Amino acid sequence: MSLATVYSRALVGVEAPLVTVETHISNGLPGLAIVGLPETGVRESRERVRSAILNARLEFPSRRVTVNLAPAELPKVGGRYDLAIALSILAASEQLPMERLAGCEFLGELALGGELRSVSGVLPAAIRSRDCDRLLVVPVDNSNEAGLVKGCRSGYAGELKEVLQMLVDGTVLPACLPATQQSQDLVKGPHTLHDLANIKGQSLAKRALQIAAAGGHNLLLKGPPGTGKTLLASALPELLPRLSEDEALEVAALRSVANLKLELTDFYQPPLRSPHHTATPASLVGGGVRALPGEVSLA
Known part of the structure; x- marks a missing residue:
């Protein structure tokens, strides 16, 4: 399959609208293009994502890769989409099973070595993810924040490899600590x-x-x-x-x-x-x- 879809969340004020990360791989000169009103921080995701995939011992497609962040009229800021972009590229290149991605949302900035770095606005994203009944995957540094939302199915990972193990092997990610356990x-x-x-x-x-x-x-x-x-x-x-x-x-x-x-x-x-x-x-x-x-x- 040369087309893949992964879900993430933007940050607009105190709201976290859904962002659909669509990736298409086609014939042509090798390259990665990101469209959908990305700002500088998002455009720089190309190099972070490429390095993270290679350092995870996976193959970056040697074809033309187009990533669309929809809806296009929504401003996209920061590196919060790095993880979703990387997973959509791997799914479009048939290195990940697409069906495992349908019920999940992903947030996190990628380091060049594949580590996941924290992002802002995880709590509004967890609230909206709970309403959609999807599993929210966040960096380990954001786990306490995501766990404050009762009823939100969330898990955390420290690096890209851990997320890949969940999607390929069915490994269960550690659950974010729910508010009922933290309240004491x-x-x-x-x-x-x-x-x-x-x-x-x-x-x-x-x-x-x-x-x-x-x-x-x-x-x-x-x-x-x-x-x-x-x-x-x-x-x-x-x-x-x-x-x-x-x-x-x-x-x-x-x-x-x-x-x-x-x-x-x-x-x-x-x-x-x-x-x-x-x-x-x-x-x-x-x-x-x-x-x-x-x-x-x-x-």
Whole structure:
């Protein structure tokens, strides 16, 4: 078969739309062309994928290889499609069974030696993959993130060879740790925020904090430097109820999209953000060439 299809996920804002990686091998001068609105990072996948396949002791097709990332109108950024592109090339060249790929989605950047490197936005992809009831294969460094989504069938691998063993020999990949097993550690993590009971004085301000937390009101703290405004604000999350499962996943998804480390020890703790007074509008509300969440969204 000279045509193969593999599924992956893009990252657009906080959404992870499906991307179909189509590969066709035809007669002609040897070469690899990637189409479908790829940006520089995706176009550079050609060399990473070629080296990873060769270092996995497999054959890179010596014919014309065309890879299409559909839908074409969706911008493609980064190396998150490397693994899917490599597998689609191997399937199109009949080095992999195509039927094993139908129920899977693949995310991961390939190193030249075939190792899988982590990518951002795995959590939104895991949520959408769960809705489609497909197995999501991610790099080992993203396993904790994918395992936070209950009901998502996910596995992780450290290199391309491990994924090939799963597809060819039926080897079962290690499952990403589900949230039900992590929740005990997540809830009991050490508290890094301040307890309102340990703050001396400021009785009026503490009363205002309690009212704002109980009623869900906005609160403005005003005063000269050194009077305890930041200290009082850091105590507010301890007064708020723990996040629900969906709320915690939404907060974690925003951090994943922003390429920030997930705070698993305070997974159900309401987020607290402390932007500097010189923060730019873009850092507050988000934006940039590649739109990222700002402090408002992260809070």
